Amino acid sequence: MSATPTHGTPLQRRAFLGIAGGLAGTGLLTACGGGTKLGDDGGEPDDAPSFSGGEYDGPKVTLQYWNGFTGGDGPHMRAMVEAFNKEYAGRIEVRNTTRRWEDLYPAMPTAITAGKGPDVAVIHNDWVATFAARSTLVPLDDVVSALGTKESDFIPAVWRAGIYQGKRYSVPLDVHCLADYANTRHLTRAGLDKPPTDRAGYEDALAELKSAGIRNPFWMPNKWPAHLMFMSLLWQFGGELYSEDGTRALWGSEAGVEALAWMREQITKGHSPAQVAQDAQYNAFKNNKVSFTWDGIWQINDLKANARDLTWQMAPLPVIGDRAAVWSASHNFVLTSQAARDDNKVQAAKFFIDYMSKQSTQWAKAGMIPARNSVREQAEVAKLPQTALAKDMEVFHFLPALPGVGDVQSKALELAVQKAVLGRAKPAEALAEGVRTADKLLAENKQKYAK
Known part of the structure; x- marks a missing residue:
């Protein structure tokens, strides 16, 4: 979908929902196998340190952040990242890498396994289960808890789309339809x-x-x-x-x-x-x-x-x-198993996701529908043309969380x-x-x- 959906180019729009076929065919998804090793103890992603919210207080870290916002939404995301880097200079540096969705998805698993991929990324909701099933992602239940978020403040379908086998692997940023x-x-x-x-x-x-x-x-x-x-x-x-x-x-x-x-x-x-x-x-x-x-x-x-x-x-x-x-889809923040090898990166990445999830008002200007009900009710967001499409939240339907x-x-x-x-x-x-x-x-x- 030029999906950024936004979806930038016509090729992106054609490809982003069907990339899984090519991925499976080339073996890229299975390449990350039945659980990436995350540390000296070989722990699973679930062992990553918990997040309690508040400011990041660890040493300076650099986070690799991947997304597919190559279209008209790209400048908005770059501005949000630049604002974060300016505010937290000397503590966290987020390096923004923007790739076409059809290039980003095949590249992520092998790049993460090699330690050359993203620490945090934005992916579409229908990819969450696939990557979670291959232990490419780390659960984010603690981030959701620290944010105080709950289903009642979200479009129900998009909230449920981030859950795989009883654990939350993503924080929804928006809805697009x-x-x-x-x-x-x-x-x-x-x-x-x-x-x-x-x-x-x-x-x-x-x-x-x-x-x-x-x-x-x-x-x-x-x-x-x-x-x-x-x-x-x-x-x-x-x-x-x-x-x-x-x-x-x-x-x-x-x-x-x-x-x-x-x-x-x-x-x-x-x-x-x-x-x-x-x-x-x-x-x-x-x-x-x-x-x-x-x-x-x-x-x-x-x-x-x-x-x-x-x-x-x-x-x-x-x-x-x-x-x-x-038909609807959603951009979601996820934390990868690459970041989970470093406790400080885990905390910094979760802090970054926390920060970015609170920027829904700014992101709405990129043409998206904020996933949060409370944000859509804000005066400057309510007047945007796409917000009117969310008057009845039950109309939004998403692909199921099937790997x-x-x-x-x-x-x-x-x-x-x-x-x-x-x-x-x-x-x-x-x-x-x-x-x-x-x-x-x-x-x-x-x-x-x-x-």
């Missing part, structure tokens, strides 16, 4: 002042826009972010992605068929060209050719800076199914969605084939990540 972007001038041509919120209204608007001369008002991608659209619709129709025990793919259900059929229908009805090239739908929207496009909130700053001839609005996804739901889930997504779900959208198979057939592949991968993952 899909949104419905609308061309305001086109809305006027359809007699609307804002995007429709339900299926009937949305479909009527698309028909009206075609009648008003907009040849293809809603381009349907077959690649990024098509699978994010499918997941949103799947949840809207009452479906689920995977069984609770992570052994079966459930997205081939009737809800999945309905979701994918609606996506394909936008092409057969003439609302979209038959084949939309990668990122073409977003570029067409920026150039006033498309009336509606579903994309991530990480596009807000890009539209503000680079679409000066476009007048646009942003709204939650319309409810095409029976309930409101939207290797990205592998299943990229090799099964995404390919099934693409095949159906392109008309190469009926939705039910494409999903059934994808589920068969997914179930095999899930079984392999059970063995691969077994402790």
Whole structure:
């Protein structure tokens, strides 16, 4: 997702959710094996010293900090790190390394094993379980306790996403999701002042826009972010992605068929060209050719800076199914097993995470939705356009905490969605084939990540 999602470049947006497939294929995840040695006693990550909050009072340390904020969010993160380094000069120096997400994830495990990786990092929620299963991360229950944080101050789904096998491995920084972007001038041509919120209204608007001369008002991608659209619709129709025990793919259900059929229908009805090239739908929207496009909130700053001839609005996804739901993800701070080899680095890294987690107001300006309810209620954050998407916290849906889930997504779900959208198979057939592949991968993952 230029995911920083933010997601910087088109390549990032295509890659960040499916990198696990490449990682598993090259053996990079298994390279960090069944538990990295953390000290002279060979202790496990759980043995890292506890954190009680307050100021760091140890000797000066240098922390390696990795993240994938290469897009419009990058300057905001750099400013936050620079402010930290200025305030704690002489005690903690944080060296910020920014890499594309598709490069960062494969590099982390082997770099950490070699002692040349990050001490602290930001990763997406769907990578937490994978890295935790390989003992690449250190639990952060003590940091959460010191921060006084609890589920009631967070969007519930994002809070739970950081837990793997009963331990917390991440501190959520934000939430980012899909949104419905609308061309305001086109809305006027359809007699609307804002995007429709339900299926009937949305479909009527698309028909009206075609009648008003907009040849293809809603381009349907077959690649990024098509699978994010499918997941949103799947949840809207009452479906689920995977069984609770992570052994079966459930997205081939009737809800999945309905979701994918609606996506394909936008092409057969003439609302979209038959084949939309990668990122073409977003570029067409920026150039006033498309009336509606579903994309991530990480596009807000890009539209503000680079679409000066476009007048646009942003709204939650319309409810095409029976309930409101939207694919969502989250950036999370994690502490690595590399830092856990040095007690002082552990304390300094936890102090840094503590500090950064309190900067949610500043981070919201990067286009993100703060994970904390209390921060979203602040006046300067409440007025930001993305904050309005969080009025109903139950709409946010996340990938489950399954090790290797990205592998299943990229090799099964995404390919099934693409095949159906392109008309190469009926939705039910494409999903059934994808589920068969997914179930095999899930079984392999059970063995691969077994402790």
